[in-house]
Amino acid sequence: MDFPILQGFAILAGANFLTQRGAYMAKGMSKSQVLSALADKTNHSRKDVAMMVEELVSLAYSEAKKSGEFTIHGLGKLIKKQRAARMGRNPATGEAIKIPAKTVVKFRVAKAAKDAIL
Secondary structure (H helix, E strand, C coil): CCCHHHCCCCCCEEEEEECCCCCEEEEECCHHHHHHHHHHHHCCCHHHHHHHHHHHHHHHHHHHHHHCEEEECCCEEEEEEEECCEEEECCCCCCEEEECCEEEEEEEECHHHHHHHC
């Protein structure tokens, strides 16, 4: 199957909603809405689009785990990074504590995405 949707893959904004404090915040699209929008745009079935998106996510996870990074050009890059051990402070008692080293996942937004959104 040919899926040209990756060329124009973008996050589409949904409706606004009122928060508890009275401020308006943008509400993103649900997974179902994203799949329907992509299916309409590409003239593929919703089932085919859902399968492609699931495979893309699965590929991103496996490649990031194996090689340490996965890039979707124009959107961004998933990066697996080792964080060093460090000293921290318990905010309740002020006592110094040792925070162990750990591996974290970061997402670095592509310049093209920043330019398009901002």
